[in-house]
Amino acid sequence: MTNDIAERLVWAVGILDVKPAERLLEIGCGHGVAVTLVCDRLRGGHITAIDRSAKLIALAEKRNRAYIAAGTAAFAASTLAEANFGDERFTKIFASNVGLFRTARDAELAVIKRHLSADGALYLFHQDPWVPETPTLTQTLRQFLDRNGFTIERVLRQEMEPLAVNCVIASPSSLVGLDE
Numbered sequence: 614m615t616n617d618i619a620e621r622l623v624w625a626v627g628i629l630d631v632k633p634a635e636r637l638l639e640i641g642c643g644h645g646v647a648v649t650l651v652c653d654r655l656r657g658g659h660i661t662a663i664d665r666s667a668k669l670i671a672l673a674e675k676r677n678r679a680y681i682a683a684g685t686a687a688f689a690a691s692t693l694a695e696a697n698f699g700d701e702r703f704t705k706i707f708a709s710n711v712g713l714f715r716t717a718r719d720a721e722l723a724v725i726k727r728h729l730s731a732d733g734a735l736y737l738f739h740q741d742p743w744v745p746e747t748p749t750l751t752q753t754l755r756q757f758l759d760r761n762g763f764t765i766e767r768v769l770r771q772e773m774e775p776l777a778v779n780c781v782i783a784s785p786s787s788l789v790g791l792d793e
Contacts, residue, residue, distance in 0.1 A: 619646070624771050625709055625738045626650040628780055634658045638703040638728065640666075640693050641711035645673025648688075652680040659684070661698070663691045693721045698728050701784035714717050714739070714754060716719045726785045734766060734784045740776040751779045757785045 615668035626647055631637065642648055651660050664670050667690040689696060693713060695747035699743035706725055708714060713721060714737055725735055735758075741749045755765055764781040772776045 620648060620773055621738070621740070622647045622709065624778060625707070625736070626654075628738075628769060629707060629736060630780075631655065631705075632658070633648070635704045636730075637661070638698070639663070640706065640708040642673050642688070642712070643669050643747075645676045645688070645706075647709065648673060648677050648680070648686055651762070652677065652685050655685050659686070661687045661689070661701070662709045662792065663689050663693065663696050663702070665692050666690065693724055694718075696724070701728055702730040702733070703728055704730050705736060706733065707738065709738040711737075711741060714757075714770045719761055722758075722763070726743055729785060734782055735763065737781045737783075739779055739781075741779060749779075751781060754781045762786055 618641070620789070627629055629651070631638070631651050631654040632713065634746040635658045637651060637658070639660060639662040645662065648660055648662050662673060663694045663721050664673070670688050670690040674681060674688050678692070679687050706729055729735065737754055741751060751768060755768070758765060758781065762785055764786045766782045766784055769780040769782070
C-alpha cells in the first residue's frame with residue numbers, strides 16, 4: 614500500500630465521521646483497508662463490504678479476520694447490482710475510486726436508494742485525472758445524482774499527491790419517511 618492510498622483512505626474515513634453503532638456499506642472495498650479504519654471506530658455497529666473480485670475479497674477478509682470473528686464486518690464477492698442485502702438498511706454507503714460511478718448506471722443507484730436508511734447518505738470519493746477542457750468526474754457525478762433524485766449535500770476536496778481527492782455527499786430526497 615502506498616502512502617497516497619493510505620492518506621486518501623484515512624481522509625475518506627474521517628469524512629464519513631463513523632459513529633459507533635452505525636451500519637455501513639462499502640462498494641469496491643479492494644484489500645479492505647477502509648474497512649479496517651471503519652471497524653476501529655465501531656462499537657456495536659457493522660460494515661458490509663463488497664467487491665467484484667473474489668481475490669480482493671479474500672485479501673480483505675484475511676486483513677479483517679478479527680472484525681469478521683467479532684461480527685463487526687462482513688464481505689461478499691459481488692457487483693452492486695447482484696448483491697443480496699435482504700432488508701438491510703445502511704446509514705452510510707460509500708465508494709472510493711469505483712469505476713461503476715464513472716459510467717452513470719441508474720440501476721445501481723436504485724439499489725443504493727433501496728438500502729439507504731431515511732437519514733442516510735451516499736459518499737462518493739474520487740480523484741479526477743487532469744484532462745483539459747472536459748467535464749470533471751465531480752461535475753459528472755453531480756449531474757448523474759441529480760438526475761436520479763439525489764440531493765447533493767456537500768462537495769469536498771482535499772489536495773493530495775499525486776491527485777486531489779474529491780467527495781460528493783448526497784442523499785435521496787425520495788427516502789423521506791420510508792423508515793417511519
